[in-house]
Amino acid sequence: MRSYHISKHNSFYAIGLSYKKADAEVRGKFSLDVPAIDRIMVKAKEQGIDGLLAISTCNRTELYGFAQHPFQLIKLLCDQTPGSVEEFQEVAYVFKNHDAISHMFKVGTGLDSQILGDFEIISQIKQGFYRSKKQDMANPFIERLCNAVIQASKRIKNETELSSGATSVAFASVKYILNTISDISEKNILLFGTGKIGRNTCENLIKHSNNSHITLINRTREKAEAIAGKFDLTVKDYGDLQTEIRKADILVVATGAQLPTISKALIYPKKPLLILDLSVPKNVSDDVLELENVSLVHLDQLSQITDDTLTKRKEFVPKAEAIIEQVRKEFLKWLETRKFAPVINALKEKLKTMKAEEIDFHSKKLSDFNQDQAEIISERIIQKITKQFANHLKSSEVDTQDSLELIQKVFQLEIDSK
Numbered sequence: 001m002r003s004y005h006i007s008k009h010n011s012f013y014a015i016g017l018s019y020k021k022a023d024a025e026v027r028g029k030f031s032l033d034v035p036a037i038d039r040i041m042v043k044a045k046e047q048g049i050d051g052l053l054a055i056s057t058c059n060r061t062e063l064y065g066f067a068q069h070p071f072q073l074i075k076l077l078c079d080q081t082p083g084s085v086e087e088f089q090e091v092a093y094v095f096k097n098h099d100a101i102s103h104m105f106k107v108g109t110g111l112d113s114q115i116l117g118d119f120e121i122i123s124q125i126k127q128g129f130y131r132s133k134k135q136d137m138a139n140p141f142i143e144r145l146c147n148a149v150i151q152a153s154k155r156i157k158n159e160t161e162l163s164s165g166a167t168s169v170a171f172a173s174v175k176y177i178l179n180t181i182s183d184i185s186e187k188n189i190l191l192f193g194t195g196k197i198g199r200n201t202c203e204n205l206i207k208h209s210n211n212s213h214i215t216l217i218n219r220t221r222e223k224a225e226a227i228a229g230k231f232d233l234t235v236k237d238y239g240d241l242q243t244e245i246r247k248a249d250i251l252v253v254a255t256g257a258q259l260p261t262i263s264k265a266l267i268y269p270k271k272p273l274l275i276l277d278l279s280v281p282k283n284v285s286d287d288v289l290e291l292e293n294v295s296l297v298h299l300d301q302l303s304q305i306t307d308d309t310l311t312k313r314k315e316f317v318p319k320a321e322a323i324i325e326q327v328r329k330e331f332l333k334w335l336e337t338r339k340f341a342p343v344i345n346a347l348k349e350k351l352k353t354m355k356a357e358e359i360d361f362h363s364k365k366l367s368d369f370n371q372d373q374a375e376i377i378s379e380r381i382i383q384k385i386t387k388q389f390a391n392h393l394k395s396s397e398v399d400t401q402d403s404l405e406l407i408q409k410v411f412q413l414e415i416d417s418k
Contacts, residue, residue: 005339013067013100015092018112019114024281025281027058027059027061028258029083032080036080038134041054041132043076053125053129061077062107098332101328108121108150108152109122111317111324116162117163119157119163120168126146129143129146141338148328148330149327151327159323163313168200173252173278185209186211188213188248189209189214189249190215190248190251191216191254192253193218193278194216203231215244216235217238219255250276252278255283271293272295273294274295275296275297276302277299284298333394339404343407347389347413355382
């Protein structure tokens, strides 16, 4: 990547782990919250890494960045999570340069999601880019790549039906409840945790179950009240959790806690209870299965549940891939222009020096010389000249390297090697 003048490092890497090889317990060890992502950005900057993006969802954690070696990124991740390098390497993947670019397109457009066509991942990429930008770690390459992936995702959503049916864990969980529980409208539902998955699950429950017996609990009551207010739902304090669990027929757990928050001690054993754990790491202890009336389903199981629209969605994969390839080629075309950006910039500076010398000469020679007009005309000429050279270098019919060397030789350019 050095020839593209994007980073001082030679290579762009994507390192991470996903549902494909890592179960929820392992993924939980490497999950990142916002403070952890910010700490990674700060540490990366201290180590001289000059472009980095981090994403962490219920089914993957990934770092995309420039480095001398991928282990730099792996160590950054492991230093900020409970997981070890050895555990990571057992389930990890590493992509380099063009393969890393292609991987990000696949991830960001839902083709690599646990549920095919899940478009919630794109919001995670947007959030990741926001964190990178805030920490001054989003160089032009990272910014352009994120925008290209977002563009591809938007086109696939608008131009195909890849997102039809159950395309998220939140929807799949509601579908499971509807298929498993009879008389759903009469059941008491408790939603514990009102993060993104919790909010989406809540909205899908209201939309599809026609149930008004939904209670929300969150460690921060205000967050639960903000959601409950939209739908006229009941909110209870975190201290009421055990009481509300014992009233519930269905418990949906979607918290961000690092250790289990639900155990068999909180459950009334003589009443049937369906528990859906949508958290990573797992937030429901396995000991609840010791109770006869309790059923427990984790999001990895939900993700394996397919509906009759999955086959239809698969039909749109080739069209989605074609869209990705179009946008990816446009991105790579931009990337190629970065090879000659230093020469074009140096040429522009040389022409500006020539302009300044000529304007200075004529301003002393001519009494009625109009310097403002001369500045405007000269600047327009410089823009047109540099644009002509840039268009020439973009042409597939020319040898770019030979042309760059010729331009440097003719204009005696000094290129900033930085």
